[in-house]
Amino acid sequence: MALFHVARYAGPEAAGAEAEAEAGKDGRARALLERLQSQARERQRQRQRQQEPEAAAQTEGAAGRRRRRPRRRKGVGVPGSPHAPRRKRPRGDGEDAGADGSEEAPGKSGVDAEAAGSPDEASGPPAHALLLGGFGKSRAPKVQPFLPAWLAEPSCVKRNVTEDLVPIEDIPEVHPDLRKQLRAHGISSYFPVQAAVIPALLESAANGFLVGRGGYQPRDLCVSAPTGSGKTLAFVLPVVQALLPRAVCQVRALVVLPTKELAQQVSKVFNIYTEATPLRVALVTGQKALAREQEGLVQKTADGFRCLADIVVATPGRLVDHIDQTLGFSLQHLRFLVIDEADRMIDSMHQSWLPRVVAAAFHREGAGGPCALLQRRQPQAVTAASTCWPQMPLQKLLFSATLTQNPEKLQQLGLYQPRLFSTRPARGGHGDPDVDVDVDPGGKYSFPAGLSHHYVPCGLRSKPLVVLHLLLHMGFSRVLCFTNSRETSHRLFLLVQAFGGVTVAEFSSRYGPSWRKAILKQFEQGKIQLLISTDATARGIDVPGVQLVVNYDAPQYLRTYVHRVGRTARAGKTGQAFTLLLKVQERRFLRMLAEAGVPELQRHDTPSELLQPLVPRYEEALSQLERAVQEEQRRKAA
Numbered sequence: 001m002a003l004f005h006v007a008r009y010a011g012p013e014a015a016g017a018e019a020e021a022e023a024g025k026d027g028r029a030r031a032l033l034e035r036l037q038s039q040a041r042e043r044q045r046q047r048q049r050q051q052e053p054e055a056a057a058q059t060e061g062a063a064g065r066r067r068r069r070p071r072r073r074k075g076v077g078v079p080g081s082p083h084a085p086r087r088k089r090p091r092g093d094g095e096d097a098g099a100d101g102s103e104e105a106p107g108k109s110g111v112d113a114e115a116a117g118s119p120d121e122a123s124g125p126p127a128h129a130l131l132l133g134g135f136g137k138s139r140a141p142k143v144q145p146f147l148p149a150w151l152a153e154p155s156c157v158k159r160n161v162t163e164d165l166v167p168i169e170d171i172p173e174v175h176p177d178l179r180k181q182l183r184a185h186g187i188s189s190y191f192p193v194q195a196a197v198i199p200a201l202l203e204s205a206a207n208g209f210l211v212g213r214g215g216y217q218p219r220d221l222c223v224s225a226p227t228g229s230g231k232t233l234a235f236v237l238p239v240v241q242a243l244l245p246r247a248v249c250q251v252r253a254l255v256v257l258p259t260k261e262l263a264q265q266v267s268k269v270f271n272i273y274t275e276a277t278p279l280r281v282a283l284v285t286g287q288k289a290l291a292r293e294q295e296g297l298v299q300k301t302a303d304g305f306r307c308l309a310d311i312v313v314a315t316p317g318r319l320v321d322h323i324d325q326t327l328g329f330s331l332q333h334l335r336f337l338v339i340d341e342a343d344r345m346i347d348s349m350h351q352s353w354l355p356r357v358v359a360a361a362f363h364r365e366g367a368g369g370p371c372a373l374l375q376r377r378q379p380q381a382v383t384a385a386s387t388c389w390p391q392m393p394l395q396k397l398l399f400s401a402t403l404t405q406n407p408e409k410l411q412q413l414g415l416y417q418p419r420l421f422s423t424r425p426a427r428g429g430h431g432d433p434d435v436d437v438d439v440d441p442g443g444k445y446s447f448p449a450g451l452s453h454h455y456v457p458c459g460l461r462s463k464p465l466v467v468l469h470l471l472l473h474m475g476f477s478r479v480l481c482f483t484n485s486r487e488t489s490h491r492l493f494l495l496v497q498a499f500g501g502v503t504v505a506e507f508s509s510r511y512g513p514s515w516r517k518a519i520l521k522q523f524e525q526g527k528i529q530l531l532i533s534t535d536a537t538a539r540g541i542d543v544p545g546v547q548l549v550v551n552y553d554a555p556q557y558l559r560t561y562v563h564r565v566g567r568t569a570r571a572g573k574t575g576q577a578f579t580l581l582l583k584v585q586e587r588r589f590l591r592m593l594a595e596a597g598v599p600e601l602q603r604h605d606t607p608s609e610l611l612q613p614l615v616p617r618y619e620e621a622l623s624q625l626e627r628a629v630q631e632e633q634r635r636k637a638a
């Protein structure tokens with residue numbers, strides 16, 4: 001029993017005395033105990049020898065400043081215990097990172113740092129007791145989730161879209177007509193993600209559409225590659241090629257995306273590569289009335305319905321509307337289900353769009369139906385019986401720049417023997433994945449090589465001035481500026497408009513789809529210098545030539561940062577990202593990015609002399625903004 005004695009808060013002598021009394025009962029136990037004690041004392045002496053100079057320095061440093069005591073909750077909490085108060089959040093009055101350097105010590109919580117500086121704690125419990133009772137000295141180790149092999153060991157994709165190009169001729173499996181189209185659109189080489197994914201997808205489709213005896217069920221694919229690395233073409237080309245040979249028009253590919261604008265963008269790419277083929281693409285996003293969309297999907301005939309689309313690009317809500325309400329809209333022949341921006345789509349799983357799609361895809365007619373023989377069943381264990389009938393497989397393809405590696409989340413998608421293509425290296429099954437898999441296990445996302453990251457420390461009132469300074473003095477001509485709310489977007493827009501000298505527009509859900517479409521088009525054409533937007537344009541939107549992304553409001557989540565800044569430096573180009581940070585945000589934000597492996601975040605100071613010349617006009621613009629807001633509020637109330 002002596003071995004399990006816990007000398008929690010007593011010094012080494014107390015622990016030693018008690019242990020000695022116990023040891024007297026049994027010779028062997030005593031000998032063992034003595035040996036352990038002498039080892040522990042030796043360790044303790046060594047520790048003290050190391051700590052003496054540090055303790056002296058800390059005592060000197062603490063003498064001149066207010067000694068901070070850890071707050072205790074009622075009845076609980078000794079420093080370092082699991083119940084000890086958490087580290088204080090930075091406060092707006094500047095009592096943050098800079099106020100106490102000890103809080104900044106890497107790997108030490110505030111409580112730990114304080115404990116280290118306290119003379120009471122300096123001697124600490126004996127080293128051997130720390131094993132059982134010393135909670136305070138180290139952070140609890142992070143739980144290391146065990147990733148399934150397919151997630152832990154992905155097929156690695158190169159990241160550099162300027163150097164690791166693969167000439168079009170080097171992938172002869174791609175149909176000559178598609179290669180012709182690629183060249184016609186100025187594409188002579190594949191980006192790395194395309195060079196990896198296109199052959200793999202074509203290979204899985206090469207055995208024809210039917211699986212069963214002699215065939216096989218193709219594996220589902222997940223692709224995680226940086227923003228602007230060409231993921232769209234990585235699925236558009238093989239899907240179009242796989243669907244080319246067809247007898248009857250049926251919906252055989254369904255692409256689901258989170259926003260109308262993204263769906264529109266992807267359907268445009270499909271239209272380019274199906275232009276010279278009989279394949280038809282339908283867009284169902286709710287931008288048109290349901291009846292108008294139905295006309296593009298099915299046609300009533302004398303003996304039923306005729307399908308009018310081979311490829312459907314949809315947003316989840318409107319897709320479910322069609323599954324429910326469009327007579328003759330069938331997904332029974334679905335071969336590819338592409339889920340773009342997959343991590344975001346997983347977040348919207350509560351809308352149950354995926355079970356509805358899968359149920360529609362595996363819907364079975366009665367035994368007397370025309371396709372009764374070819375009806376398919378959900379993937380299941382392979383048995384002699386299950387391979388008797390030829391079946392059309394349904395292959396799921398997931399794409400994202402920030403694909404989650406949370407196996408529980410991915411499990412909701414019901415993937416079949418999935419295979420992951422990733423620009424991040426393999427971690428051998430249990431590398432350093434973080435528990436907080438929402439943020440990203442391992443804390444690393446890939447960023448485009450040509451992107452440089454900056455942050456601008458500034459005050460709340462000077463934020464609009466910094467944006468104006470970036471535009472007017474630094475000469476950026478196409479700038480996308482993100483805020484965290486519609487309200488902020490709108491007010492910043494009104495303010496910049498009132499300031500003048502910059503062509504500015506706003507993009508948010510305040511406006512209808514057709515207005516937003518027009519704004520994006522003007523921005524693409526270079527008619528708008530500054531587009532102020534909510535996160536509605538943060539994902540997937542591809543506007544060539546965006547030079548600068550400004551995070552007017554710092555994004556709260558890493559994923560949001562990755563997608564926002566990914567609107568620039570696309571397709572191998574260079575671009576800059578500036579994040580405006582209030583003093584209170586600085587520490588948390590920089591730590592978040594450091595954990596994400598963001599390469600070198602440069603500090604960009606804007607001295608007040610640079611902003612000063614803008615101030616008189618800015619003050620005027622502020623009063624105009626005030627009047628405009630009051631006017632809007634009056635109109636709203638009326």
Ligand SMILES: Nc1ncnc2c1ncn2[C@@H]1O[C@H](COP(=O)(O)OP(=O)(O)OP(=O)(O)O)[C@@H](O)[C@H]1O
Nearest residue numbers: 187189190191227228229230231232401540542571
């Ligand atoms: N092989 C290529 N050669 C030249 N340009 C290409 C090539 N492939 C794609 N592009 C261009 O690169 C840009 C970015 O492509 P895409 O929108 O597919 O990126 P993405 O990886 O889906 O980005 P995001 O994650 O932000 O959605 C597009 O303008 C596209 O036309």
